[in-house]
Structure formats: C-alpha cells, structure tokens
Amino acid sequence: MGERDKVRRMREMRKDAMEIFTASLKAVDPIIAVKKHLSLDGDVLQVGKRSYDLSNYSCIYVIGCGKAAASMSYALEDILQNRISGGIINVKYGHTKDLKYIKINEAGHPIPDEAGVEGTEEILALLHGLRGNDLVIFVLSGGGSALLPLPKDGISLVEKQRVTKMLLDSGASIYEMNALRKHISKVKGGQLARVAYPATSISLLLSDVVGDRKDVIASGPTVPGESTFGDCMSIIEKYNLKLPESVMNLIKKGVNGEIEETPEAGDPIFEKTFHVILASNIMALKAAEQKAKELGYNALILSSAIEGETKVVAQVHTAIAKEIRASGNPISKPACIISGGETTVTIKGKGLGGRNQEFVLASATEIAGMSDTVILSCGTDGTDGPTDAAGALADGLTIQRAEKLGMQAMEYLWNNDSYHFFEKLDDLIKTGPTNTNVMDVRLLLVR
Amino acid sequence: MGERDKVRRMREMRKDAMEIFTASLKAVDPIIAVKKHLSLDGDVLQVGKRSYDLSNYSCIYVIGCGKAAASMSYALEDILQNRISGGIINVKYGHTKDLKYIKINEAGHPIPDEAGVEGTEEILALLHGLRGNDLVIFVLSGGGSALLPLPKDGISLVEKQRVTKMLLDSGASIYEMNALRKHISKVKGGQLARVAYPATSISLLLSDVVGDRKDVIASGPTVPGESTFGDCMSIIEKYNLKLPESVMNLIKKGVNGEIEETPEAGDPIFEKTFHVILASNIMALKAAEQKAKELGYNALILSSAIEGETKVVAQVHTAIAKEIRASGNPISKPACIISGGETTVTIKGKGLGGRNQEFVLASATEIAGMSDTVILSCGTDGTDGPTDAAGALADGLTIQRAEKLGMQAMEYLWNNDSYHFFEKLDDLIKTGPTNTNVMDVRLLLVR
Numbered sequence: 085m086g087e088r089d090k091v092r093r094m095r096e097m098r099k100d101a102m103e104i105f106t107a108s109l110k111a112v113d114p115i116i117a118v119k120k121h122l123s124l125d126g127d128v129l130q131v132g133k134r135s136y137d138l139s140n141y142s143c144i145y146v147i148g149c150g151k152a153a154a155s156m157s158y159a160l161e162d163i164l165q166n167r168i169s170g171g172i173i174n175v176k177y178g179h180t181k182d183l184k185y186i187k188i189n190e191a192g193h194p195i196p197d198e199a200g201v202e203g204t205e206e207i208l209a210l211l212h213g214l215r216g217n218d219l220v221i222f223v224l225s226g227g228g229s230a231l232l233p234l235p236k237d238g239i240s241l242v243e244k245q246r247v248t249k250m251l252l253d254s255g256a257s258i259y260e261m262n263a264l265r266k267h268i269s270k271v272k273g274g275q276l277a278r279v280a281y282p283a284t285s286i287s288l289l290l291s292d293v294v295g296d297r298k299d300v301i302a303s304g305p306t307v308p309g310e311s312t313f314g315d316c317m318s319i320i321e322k323y324n325l326k327l328p329e330s331v332m333n334l335i336k337k338g339v340n341g342e343i344e345e346t347p348e349a350g351d352p353i354f355e356k357t358f359h360v361i362l363a364s365n366i367m368a369l370k371a372a373e374q375k376a377k378e379l380g381y382n383a384l385i386l387s388s389a390i391e392g393e394t395k396v397v398a399q400v401h402t403a404i405a406k407e408i409r410a411s412g413n414p415i416s417k418p419a420c421i422i423s424g425g426e427t428t429v430t431i432k433g434k435g436l437g438g439r440n441q442e443f444v445l446a447s448a449t450e451i452a453g454m455s456d457t458v459i460l461s462c463g464t465d466g467t468d469g470p471t472d473a474a475g476a477l478a479d480g481l482t483i484q485r486a487e488k489l490g491m492q493a494m495e496y497l498w499n500n501d502s503y504h505f506f507e508k509l510d511d512l513i514k515t516g517p518t519n520t521n522v523m524d525v526r527l528l529l530v531r
Numbered sequence: 532m533g534e535r536d537k538v539r540r541m542r543e544m545r546k547d548a549m550e551i552f553t554a555s556l557k558a559v560d561p562i563i564a565v566k567k568h569l570s571l572d573g574d575v576l577q578v579g580k581r582s583y584d585l586s587n588y589s590c591i592y593v594i595g596c597g598k599a600a601a602s603m604s605y606a607l608e609d610i611l612q613n614r615i616s617g618g619i620i621n622v623k624y625g626h627t628k629d630l631k632y633i634k635i636n637e638a639g640h641p642i643p644d645e646a647g648v649e650g651t652e653e654i655l656a657l658l659h660g661l662r663g664n665d666l667v668i669f670v671l672s673g674g675g676s677a678l679l680p681l682p683k684d685g686i687s688l689v690e691k692q693r694v695t696k697m698l699l700d701s702g703a704s705i706y707e708m709n710a711l712r713k714h715i716s717k718v719k720g721g722q723l724a725r726v727a728y729p730a731t732s733i734s735l736l737l738s739d740v741v742g743d744r745k746d747v748i749a750s751g752p753t754v755p756g757e758s759t760f761g762d763c764m765s766i767i768e769k770y771n772l773k774l775p776e777s778v779m780n781l782i783k784k785g786v787n788g789e790i791e792e793t794p795e796a797g798d799p800i801f802e803k804t805f806h807v808i809l810a811s812n813i814m815a816l817k818a819a820e821q822k823a824k825e826l827g828y829n830a831l832i833l834s835s836a837i838e839g840e841t842k843v844v845a846q847v848h849t850a851i852a853k854e855i856r857a858s859g860n861p862i863s864k865p866a867c868i869i870s871g872g873e874t875t876v877t878i879k880g881k882g883l884g885g886r887n888q889e890f891v892l893a894s895a896t897e898i899a900g901m902s903d904t905v906i907l908s909c910g911t912d913g914t915d916g917p918t919d920a921a922g923a924l925a926d927g928l929t930i931q932r933a934e935k936l937g938m939q940a941m942e943y944l945w946n947n948d949s950y951h952f953f954e955k956l957d958d959l960i961k962t963g964p965t966n967t968n969v970m971d972v973r974l975l976l977v978r
Contacts, residue, residue, distance in 0.1 A: 295853065366858050384861045387847075387854035396843035400834075403872060406742065407834035411813050414831045414861065425850060 090455040094479040097458040097529050101477060102513075104375045104420065104527055105460055109515070111371030112464060112522045114152040114225070114290060117362040118159035121288070129164070131286055132360045138167060141219040141284070146171030146186050147207055147276075149232040150225030150302055151465050152290045154181040154188060155519040156362075157223055161185055172210060173223065174203040174231040179517050196233035201241060204234040204271060211276070214283035222276070222285060226292025226465065226521035228302025234270040236334055236343075243328040244268055254323040258300075263311035264319060266303060266346055267338060268331060273299070273309030273346035274354075280306075281353040291364035292465075292521045294389045294425055298359050306357055309346040313338030364388070365424040365522045368464060372525060376420035381529065383420045388523075390425035394439050395446045395497070397427045401528050402450035405457050408530045417456075421528040429469075435501020438469025440524055441512070444476040445502040447528075449493050454480035458529040462513050465521035471503045473512040475524075485509060537902040541926040544905040544976050548924060549960075551822045551867065551974055552907055556962070558818030559911060559969045561599040561672070561737060564809040565606035568735070576611070578733055579807045585614060588666040588731070593618030593633050594654055594723075596679040597672030597749055598912050599737045601628040601635060602966040603809075604670055608632055619657055620670065621650040621678040626964050643680035648688060651681040651718060658723070661730035669723070669732060673739025673912065673968035675749025681717040683781055683790075690775040691715055701770040705747075710758035711766060713750060713793055714785060715778060720746070720756030720793035721801075727753075728800040738811035739912075739968045741836045741872055745806050753804055756793035760785030811835070812871040812969045815911060819972060823867035828976065830867045835970075837872035841886050842893045842944070844874045848975055849897035852904050855977045864903075868975040876916075882948020885916025887971055888959070891923040892949040894975075896940050901927035905976040909960050912968040918950045920959040922971075932956060 085093075110116065123130045127139045138144070144167055146160055153173040158181040161168060171186035176193040189203030214220065235244040247268060251261045266273030277285060285306060293300040299307040316335050320327060327335075337343050347353055365388040376383035386404075390397060401421065408419045415421075427439045437445075440461040447459040462468070462475030483493050489508055496505040506512045532540075557563065570577045574586045585591065591614055593604055600620040605628040608615060618633035623640040636650030661667065682691040694715060698708045713720030724732060732753060740747040746754040763782050767774060774782075784790050794800055812835040823830035833851075837844060848868065855866045862868075874886045884892075887908040894906040909915070909922030930940050936955055943952040953959045 294850075295857070366854075366860075369860075385854070385858075386861055387850040388858070388860075389850040389853045390847055391850065392843035392846035393840065396839035397847060399839035400837055400844060400847045403741075403834040403836040403838065406836045407813075407832070410742070411832075411835070413813075413816075413835075414833055 090481065093531065094455060094458065094481055097531055098477055098479060100379050101458050101460040101527050101529055103379065104372045105462055105525055107375035108368040108372040108525050109464060109518060109520070112363040112368045112520050114155035114363065114520050115159040117290070118156055118288065119163065121360060121362050122163055124163050131358070134358060136219065140217065142215065142217045143169035144219045144221065145169055145210065146173070146221050146223060147211065148173040148223030150228035150290070151176055151179055151521040152225035152519055153223050154179055154183070156225065156288060156290070157181070157183055157186045160221060160223070170210070172203065172207045174200055174207070176227055176231065179519060191231050193227050193230045195245070196230045196241060198241070200231055200233045204232050208234070208271070208279055211279040214280055216282040218283040220280050220283050220285040222287040222306050224287055224302040224305065225290035226301070229272070232271055232302065232305060235268055236270050239268060239330045239334060243330055247327055247331055250325055250327065254325060256319060256323055260319045262300065262303060263315050266309050266311065267313055267316050268334065269303070271305050272303040274304060274307055275346055276305035277357050278347050278353050281356065283356070285357045287357065287359045289359060289361045290521060291361050292523050294391060296361055296364045298361070307359065308349040308351065308354055312345060363520065363522055368522050368525055369422050369424050372422045372527065376422070381418045381420035382415040383422060384415045386421055386423040388424035390423050390427065392427055394427040394429050394442045398443050398446035399450060401526065402447050405451060405454065405528055405530050409454065409456070418531040419529070423526045424523055426523045429500065431500050433499030433501060435496065435499040436471060436504060437500050437502035438463065438471055438473070440468040440475035441471070441473060441502035441506060442497070442500065443526065444478045445493060445497050445505055448478035448482045449497065451480050452483040456480065456531050460513070460527040461524060462515070463524050464518060466515040466518040472514060473503065474515045475513045476502065476506040477511050477513055482509065482511070537928065540978065541902060541905065541928055544978055545924055545926060547826050548905050548907040548974050548976055550826065551819045552909055552972055554822035555815040555819040555972050556911060556965060556967070559810040559815045559967050561602035561810065561967050562606040564737070565603050565735065566610065568807060568809050569610055571610050578805070581805060583666065587664065589662065589664045590616035591666045591668065592616055592657065593620070593668050593670060594658065595620040595670030597675035597737065598623055598626055598968040599672035599966055600670050601626055601630070603672065603735060603737070604628070604630055604633045607668060607670070617657070619650065619654045621647055621654070623674055623678065626966060638678050640674050640677045642692070643677045643688060645688070647678055647680045651679050655681070655718070655726055658726040661727055663729040665730040667727050667730050667732040669734040669753050671734055671749040671752065672737035673748070676719070679718055679749065679752060682715055683717050686715060686777045686781060690777055694774055694778055697772055697774065701772060703766060703770055707766045709747065709750060711763050713756050713758065714760055714763050715781065716750070718752050719750040721751060721754055722793055723752035724804050725794050725800050728803065730803070732804045734804065734806040736806060736808045737968060738808050739970050741838060743808055743811045745808070754806065755796040755798065755801055759792060810967065810969055815969050815972055816869050816871050819869045819974065823869070828865045828867035829862040830869060831862045833868055833870040835871035837870050837874065839874055841874040841876045841889045845890050845893035846897060848973065849894050852898060852901065852975055852977050856901065856903070865978040866976070870973045871970055873970045876947065878947050880946030880948060882943065882946040883918060883951060884947050884949035885910070885918055885920070887915040887922035888918070888920060888949035888953055889944070889947065890973065891925045892940060892944050892952055895925035895929045896944065898927050899930040903927065903978050907960070907974040908971060909962070910971050911965060913962040913965040919961060920950065921962045922960045923949065923953040924958050924960055929956065929958070
C-alpha cells in the first residue's frame with residue numbers, strides 16, 4: 085500500500101472513530117436519558133417500572149447538582165411543564181439551559197466556592213419546608229459533590245478543602261475519603277434526603293463512577309451512608325492526619341453521640357426515596373459497540389471500569405491492537421476495541437493535558453508505524469483536565485507527522501504536555517460542554 | 532450461596548485454572564515443539580516447509596544457548612541420533628538434560644559469568660573450523676543473551692555489565708540497549724552466523740520476547756542487526772552516557788571503520804541461514820484457550836504482548852472481571868480471560884517476589900469479596916523473579932483468608948513482598964524448571 089493510500093485509510097478510520105464516539109455521547113445525553121426513563125400519561129408519572137399518581141401530591145419540586153443538572157431539569161420541565169412548583173439546581177459556571185420553573189445557581193467546579201455554598205443553603209431552605217404529600221425529584225450527576233458544598237457548622241469551606249487535600253496526599257482510598265467528607269458535610273451521605281423527608285423523593289442519577297455505586301455519585305446526598313463517625317476517627321488515626329481543630333472537634337462530638345450520624349440503610353426516610361440510574365458509562369460503550377458494528381467493525385467492549393495510571397493502561401490497549409494484527413485475537417480485523425472508566429495521571433512534567441489526551445499520546449508512541457490503527461479517547465463531559473479539549477485522536481502515522489513538525493512525542497509525554505502536542509497536529513477533539521458526564525470513552529480501531 | 536459452597540466453587544475454579552495453565556505449558560514444551568516442526572525421513576530432514584538432504588552434508592553440529600537449549604538438544608538427538616557430529620550449548624546452572632553427542636556448559640543467568648564466556652569461546656572455536664558442506668542447527672531461547680557472553684577484545688565482562696546497568700538507568704529503549712550491546716559483543720546481532728559461514732545453518736527459536744522479533748530473541752546471534760556503530764554513538768550522546776574508556780574506544784573505532792560492523796540484511800551469509808520459531812507466547816495462550824473451552828468456559832485471548840507496570844496491568848485485568856460480572860462484556864460467564872507477555876515491577880519495598888506473584892497479589896486486592904473469580908499468573912520458565920516459585924493463585928476470598936492469618940494485603944503489596952504473602956497462604960505455584968521460556972501466562976476466571 086502506498087503512502088497516499090495509507091493516509092486515506094487513516095482518514096477514513098478517524099472519521100469512523102469520531103462517528104462511533106458521537107453515537108456513544110448521544111446514548112448518554114441527559115435529555116434523551118430522562119425521556120427514555122420518565123413519561124407522563126394523564127396524572128400518572130412513569131419512572132422506570134414505578135408509577136406515581138401526581139394527583140396525590142400537593143407540590144412537585146426539582147432539586148439537583150452536577151454537570152448534567154441543567155439538561156436533566158430541562159427534560160423534566162418538558163415532561164411535567166407547569167406541574168413543577170419550583171426547584172433549585174447548582175451547576176458549573178456555563179453549564180446552563182433556559183429553564184422556566186427551576187432556578188439555576190452557577191457555582192465553582194472542581195474547587196467549590198461561596199456561590200456553591202449559598203446555593204446549597206437555598207436548597208436546604210426549600211427542602212425544610214416540605215410536607216408528606218410533596219414530591220421531590222433529585223437530579224444528581226458527576227461534579228455534584230463539589231457543586232453541593234456545605235460544611236457542618238463551625239467548619240469553613242477552606243478547612244473542608246484542606247481536609248480533602250490532606251486525604252488525597254495521605255494515600256487514603258476513595259472510600260475512606262468519602263467517609264470523612266460525608267461526615268464533615270451537611271448534605272452528603274443521605275443527609276439531603278433526610279432534610280426532604282417526609283416528602284416522597286425520586287433520585288435520577290447520571291453515573292460518573294466506576295461500578296455505578298449510588299452512594300458515590302455526587303457523594304450520595306440521597307443514599308444511605310455506610311460509614312460512621314467512629315470509622316472517621318479510625319481513618320484519622322490510620323493515616324495520622326493532622327486535621328484542622330474544628331474538624332477534629334466535630335468528629336469527636338460525633339463519636340460521643342453529641343451530633344447526629346448520617347442516616348443509614350433501614351432508616352424510615354429511605355422508604356419514601358427511590359433511585360434510578362438514567363445513564364452510565366456502559367450505556368455509552370454499548371452505543372459505541374452498536375455503531376461500530378454498523379460501520380462494519382467487529383466490536384468488543386473491554387470494560388467500563390478501567391482505572392489506573394494512564395500510560396500503562398495505554399500500553400495494555402495497544403498490546404491488544406498488536407495482537408489483533410498478529411493473530412486476530414481477541415477479535416479479528418476490522419476491529420473496534422471499546423473501553424471506559426477513568427484513568428489517572430501522575431503529573432511529573434509542567435505541560436498541559438488531561439488523562440484522555442495523555443492516553444492518546446502514550447498510545448501513539450506504541451502504535452507508531454501501524455498505518456491500520458487509530459486511537460481515540462475523550463471525556464464524555466467535554467472537558468479533559470484543565471483544557472478546552474474533550475480528548476484527542478491519533479493513528480499509526482501520528483508520530484511520523486509530529487516529527488516532521490519537529491516534535492518528539494516522548495518529550496511531550498514526559499512533560500505531560502499532550503495538549504500542545506495534539507494542538508499543533510490539529511488532533512484535539514473539542515466538543516464544548518456536553519451537559520452529560522459518564523466518565524471516558526476510549527476507542528481502538530484496527531483495519 | 533453459603534460460605535461453604537463459595538469455598539467449594541473457588542476450589543473447583545482453582546483446579547480449572549491449574550489445568551488450563553498446565554495445558555499452556557505443554558503446548559510450548561521444547562521437546563514437543565522440536566518434534567512438531569522437525570522430522571527425519573530417510574536422509575531428508577524436514578524443518579517446517581523446508582527439506583534438507585542430509586547426504587549432502589559432511590558434518591552436523593548443534594550449537595545453542597538459553598533456558599530451553601538442553602531440551603531442544605535432547606529432542607534433536609532423538610531425531611538425528613548419531614548423525615550429529617557434535618555440538619556445544621550454554622545453559623543456566625541446573626537446566627540440563629542427559630545428552631549423548633552435545634556438550635553442555637552450565638553458566639550464570641541472569642548475571643553472566645566466566646563459565647559463560649569460556650563456553651562461548653569454545654562455541655566460536657568449533658564454528659571457526661566449519662566448511663561449506665557442514666550443517667549447523669542453532670537452538671536459541673530466552674536467557675540466551677546472558678548465557679552467550681563474549682565482549683569484544685579489550686572489554687571485560689564487568690565493563691560490559693556496567694554498560695547494561697547504565698543503559699537501564701538512562702531510560703534508553705530496549706532497541707537502543709540492544710544496539711549498543713550487540714556492538715560490544717563478539718557474537719550477538721548476527722555475528723555468530725558470520726562465524727559459522729560458509730556452513731549452512733538452521734536456527735530453531737523459542738520466543739521469549741513480545742512480538743516474537745527474531746533479532747531480539749537471545750539478542751539475535753544468527754539474525755542481521757539493524758543498527759550501526761554510528762547509531763551507538765548517537766545513543767551515547769542522546770543519553771549523555773559516561774561509558775568505560777575501553778567501550779568508547781571500541782565504538783569510535785567502529786565509527787571510523789577500523790573494525791567490522793555487525794552483518795546486515797542482504798549479507799551473503801544470510802542466504803545460507805534459515806530461521807523458524809518453534810514456540811511462542813501466543814501458542815501457550817491458544818492452548819490455554821482450547822483447554823478453557825473444554826472445561827466449559829467462554830475463553831478470550833486478550834494479548835500475548837502485554838507489558839507495563841504490574842499493578843496497573845492487574846487493575847485493567849480485574850476491571851474486565853468486574854465488567855464480566857456486571858454486564859457480560861467482553862464475554863459472558865463462565866469466562867476465562869487469557870493474557871501473556873511480560874510486565875515490569877518498579878521495586879520500592881524490600882520484600883521478595885516476582886512480577887507474576889505481584890500481579891496476583893495486586894489483583895487479589897481488587898477482587899476481594901468476588902467469590903466467583905480466580906486469578907493465576909505464572910512464568911512459563913518456572914521461575915518468577917528471585918524466587919523458587921513460578922507464580923501464584925488467588926481468588927475472591929484470598930484477602931479475607933489472609934486477614935484471618937493476620938496479613939494485610941496492601942502492606943505486602945507496598946513492600947513488594949508477594950512471595951511471603953502467598954507462601955503463608957500456600958498459594959505459590961512451584962513447577963520447578965520447565966526447560967521452556969515463552970514469557971508469562973495470566974488467567975482470569977469468572978463463573
């Protein structure tokens with residue numbers, strides 16, 4: 085095959101990859117997802133397999149937080165119209181929609197700010213007034229944890245952030261981190277549901293976490309917590325954490341039973357709450373699988389739960405590409421390997437990038453010369469790290485093309501500077517905010 | 532399912548895993564592999580699709596190195612009997628067989644020693660005397676690089692080892708390392724074939740390298756090199772290597788054309804050499820796939836080319852196990868995921884272990900509680916790191932069982948002490964030397 089034919093094939097495959105990614109995004113669009121799970125027939129609201137006779141309820145409120153909150157609310161307004169009495173959602177700056185009945189508070193993400201705190205106080209004030217014949221629909225999605233910040237009395241937002249930073253540095257697991265964060269918060273770990281009680285509530289969840297654990301999505305404000313103040317104290321001792329005095333005092337009071345625990349499973353409040361996951365990473369991957377098959381590829385979903393250091397995860401993916409070429413395993417050509425989840429990047433350089441762009445750059449170095457292979461990785465929320473890109477696209481000729489422009493891929497990789505690498509190649513994928521968030525989608529095409 | 536039933540299921544699955552691994556080992560047994568590819572009918576020796584009329588050859592010699600050299604030679608003696616005029620092989624201490632016509636030199640591995648140097652000199656002396664109507668059968672396998680050590684004149688073995696160490700520390704790629712090592716050596720990079728010329732030669736290869744590159748197996752003593760002394764100088768400058776003076780002088784002489792280059796493709800000597808790969812990692816994986824199917828599992832070969840940091844590779848494998856349980860992707864239960872290649876371990880602790888045992892320990896922490904999942908990882912050569920184990924076996928109840936014995940898995944993992952972890956659990960796999968070497972086999976069973 086001549087050089088020109090190779091370039092043409094790569095171009096076609098890149099187009100396929102973009103089409104497959106677009107299909108996966110569409111499958112987890114919050115508006116489509118809400119309308120797929122909720123429908124109104126007369127007075128009856130169908131939510132999955134459950135039905136709610138709205139004539140039994142006095143008022144209906146929509147409360148929420150996260151990157152998809154505006155879109156989910158938009159869909160709810162479209163379904164319920166003026167049956168919605170009101171509502172408040174906290175969203176990331178810019179992630180808004182035109183809403184008629186529900187108030188939008190824009191706030192800081194990933195670093196929470198005072199606007200987020202004020203919005204959360206407003207939400208609590210609304211929920212405090214509810215009665216047993218009211219209905220609340222919670223719309224919860226990724227980013228909701230930072231967008232619903234309200235430390236317990238006596239703890240400042242800055243102190244709360246210091247705790248998060250210390251936990252991150254300590255090597256504590258995500259479960260240990262969440263245990264502490266939930267107990268410092270006024271709303272997380274089921275506490276928001278407790279405030280809404282005795283109203284009936286429905287939580288609509290868009291999952292951005294591995295394993296789709298409801299208590300982890302947006303730190304589970306309407307889901308029973310599994311940890312106690314006693315667990316928090318054990319974690320503090322285990323990692324020898326020097327937490328702010330206000331936080332230590334709070335935990336001690338909690339251990340002594342002087343302040344209320346987060347509600348646990350079996351608490352009566354959860355008899356009036358119901359949760360449904362509207363969209364998750366695996367749904368995006370399944371849509372990608374279907375589109376890949378339509379385009380003539382043999383498709384295989386590896387896993388929606390991929391975590392770990394990005395460079396190594398890229399090595400495993402490209403090892404599969406090499407095997408497809410060498411022996412037709414795990415599937416034969418034309419092949420599309422699909423994976424999801426969320427990897428991590430240990431930053432050692434001073435460049436600009438995100439886990440998706442770094443995944444594509446690391447993969448590009450491994451597939452150099454393989455002019456039948458294309459790699460794509462994107463965040464479904466439209467942002468990858470502190471950049472305006474969602475991810476990037478590369479093929480077996482990318483490294484060669486970069487060298488012609490005077491770029492050594494390994495240097496960019498060592499410097500964690502994938503953004504500038506792909507910017508020069510015009511291979512960044514920019515979707516803008518997608519208003520959804522179900523982690524990442526990775527595609528590996530071999531033809 | 533009760534606790535006792537879970538334990539029983541785990542026990543059955545462990546037995547399946549061992550049976551699948553044993554089948555994969557058998558498929559790459561050097562004796563079986565040699566007999567599969569070579570046969571003698573009257574005077575005609577069939578080697579793959581080629582045939583050699585032995586009546587045309589005056590003498591037949593067997594020369595070789597590597598962990599499988601003794602077994603491969605044993606099979607050749609069985610086929611060719613007293614047609615073999617003689618031969619010499621360098622093997623790792625203890626990796627011997629009873630041979631009748633071929634001399635065995637035991638030598639140091641992975642650190643080469645003087646016994647290896649003397650054995651190599653003996654091999655060169657034999658090859659120097661060959662004529663155009665002689666036939667040499669080379670048996671080359673993993674470990675052959677360290678077992679065939681002979682630095683060029685003026686360079687000591689210690690200096691050669693220092694160069695290897697400096698290259699390892701520099702971040703040079705395996706290709707850059709090989710370029711330098713081949714040019715410092717008297718035999719690597721096709722130079723052994725040059726000494727054997729004008730005799731006809733057949734190289735029988737057992738691949739222990741990702742991608743089965745013939746120039747990489749045992750550092751390709753009978754395969755044209757792709758690098759030059761000029762490349763070596765560029766590498767030295769690129770990484771700013773302060774190599775021993777003797778080595779620098781040699782490279783400079785080479786650049787100035789004062790000493791001979793390694794032979795390159797197109798050199799007449801390669802018209803009389805023929806190479807065949809008898810066994811490789813993918814063959815082991817395919818045998819595992821077949822056995823898994825026989826045992827009723829849906830089987831999927833991920834890749835024979837998996838490299839990268841062990842802990843992260845384990846995360847990716849267990850993410851697949853989680854997806855199999857959650858959504859039936861990439862294959863449905865009962866499932867057997869099979870992978871090969873060779874991972875690396877960045878040692879930070881002071882414990883004892885190998886990449887396979889660490890893979891199983893890291894995986895065990897990820898599958899804790901999943902009482903339908905079993906993980907196995909073993910080196911096909913029967914040794915894993917500096918231990919007497921080939922690998923280890925774990926299941927979803929392993930972490931719980933370890934805790935009852937007072938062991939915290941994460942502490943053993945941080946200390947790179949997988950050997951002592953599995954030793955206490957009696958979960959080490961000890962095969963003893965297998966006399967083969969096609970990298971590692973990993974199995975992931977979900978039922």
